[in-house]
Amino acid sequence: MTIPMLRAAALIDPLVQSNSHIIYSAKHAYPLHRHDFYEIFMIVSGQCAHSVNGDVQHLKQGDIVFVRPEDAHSYDLLEGEDCRFVNVNFYKEVVESAFDYIGHAAFAQALKSPPLPPIVRLAAEDQEAMAAKSTQIQLFTSTDKLKARTMARNFLNDALTLFFLHYRNDNRKAMPQWFNQLLAELQRKEHFTAGLDRLRALTPHSDGHLNRMFKRHLRMTPTAYLNHLRLSYAKNLLLTTQLPIVDVAYEAGYENLSHFYHLFKDAYGVAPGRIRSADPF
Structure with a gap:
C-alpha cells in the first residue's frame, strides 16, 4: 500500500x-x-x-x-x-x-x-x-x-x-557530574569541531560506556550529538556571515563538502545555500 x-x-x-x-x-x-x-x-x-x-x-x-x-x-x-x-x-x-x-x-x-x-x-x-x-x-x-x-x-x-x-x-534522573562536565566542554568550538577523537581525549571512559550514557541521557549517539553541535554552528555562520559554503563546512569541522550538504539538508530540510534566503524565522 x-x-x-x-x-x-x-x-x-x-x-x-x-x-x-x-x-x-x-x-x-x-x-x-x-x-x-x-x-x-x-x-x-x-x-x-x-x-x-x-x-x-x-x-x-x-x-x-x-x-x-x-x-x-x-x-x-x-x-x-x-x-x-x-x-x-x-x-x-x-x-x-x-x-x-x-x-x-x-x-x-x-x-x-x-x-x-x-x-x-x-x-x-x-x-x-x-x-x-x-x-x-x-x-x-x-x-x-x-x-x-x-x-x-x-x-x-x-x-x-x-x-x-x-x-x-x-526526566528526573540526574546526569552524572562527569557527563555534565563533558557536555560543557563539548560546547567549545575547538572540541566539537575536532570530532570523536577529541571527545575520547576529554574523558577516561570507554567508547561503550560513552555510547550508553549518550543514548540514556540524550537519546542519541556521540556522533549524532557532535553533528548537532557542528551543524548548529554552521547554520549560524551561514546566517550571520558571508563566508563561502566550503569555508563554513571547514570551520564546522567537515572536510567532505558532500557529506556536509547531506547532513545539513537532513537536519534542516533545506540545502546550506538556500538557508541564507529561506528566512527560517
Whole structure:
C-alpha cells in the first residue's frame, strides 16, 4: 500500500510558513498519509483514535500531539465517540530553528526519536490559550500574513514550552557530574569541531560506556550529538556571515563538502545555500 505524501510546498503559505485549521470530525480528516512538515494538533472536544506508525494512540480533550515529518497517521472514532481538533502545520526548518534556539539537544531528540508522536495533556487554561492562538493564525492568514506568521511562531514557542516542561518533569534522573562536565566542554568550538577523537581525549571512559550514557541521557549517539553541535554552528555562520559554503563546512569541522550538504539538508530540510534566503524565522 502506497501512503500519500503531503508536501509543505503545496499546502503551506510561504509568507506565513505555517497554516492552521479546525477539523470538526475525525471522519473529515485526511486518510492515512505522511508529510514533509511538522504538525501540532490538539483535541478541543471529544476523543479519537490516532492511528500512527502501525500503532494507535487514544486521545481525549486537552491532548496536544507533536507529529514529525514522515510519521504515517490517520484519525478515527474512539468507542463510537467523535472529536474536534485544531491542527497547526510548520515548515520543517522553522521547527528545527526553534530547537536550535532552545539549545537542548536531548529535548529535541525526546520529541523526534520515539516511535510514536509525543503527547501532553494540557490544563484547561492552556487548552483555551492554544486554541485561541490557532484561531488567530487562521484568521490573519487571509488578512495580515505578517501577523499570522508572528502568531504562528507564538503558538510554536508555547507548544514547545509545554512539551519541554513535561519533558523536564519526566526526566528526573540526574546526569552524572562527569557527563555534565563533558557536555560543557563539548560546547567549545575547538572540541566539537575536532570530532570523536577529541571527545575520547576529554574523558577516561570507554567508547561503550560513552555510547550508553549518550543514548540514556540524550537519546542519541556521540556522533549524532557532535553533528548537532557542528551543524548548529554552521547554520549560524551561514546566517550571520558571508563566508563561502566550503569555508563554513571547514570551520564546522567537515572536510567532505558532500557529506556536509547531506547532513545539513537532513537536519534542516533545506540545502546550506538556500538557508541564507529561506528566512527560517
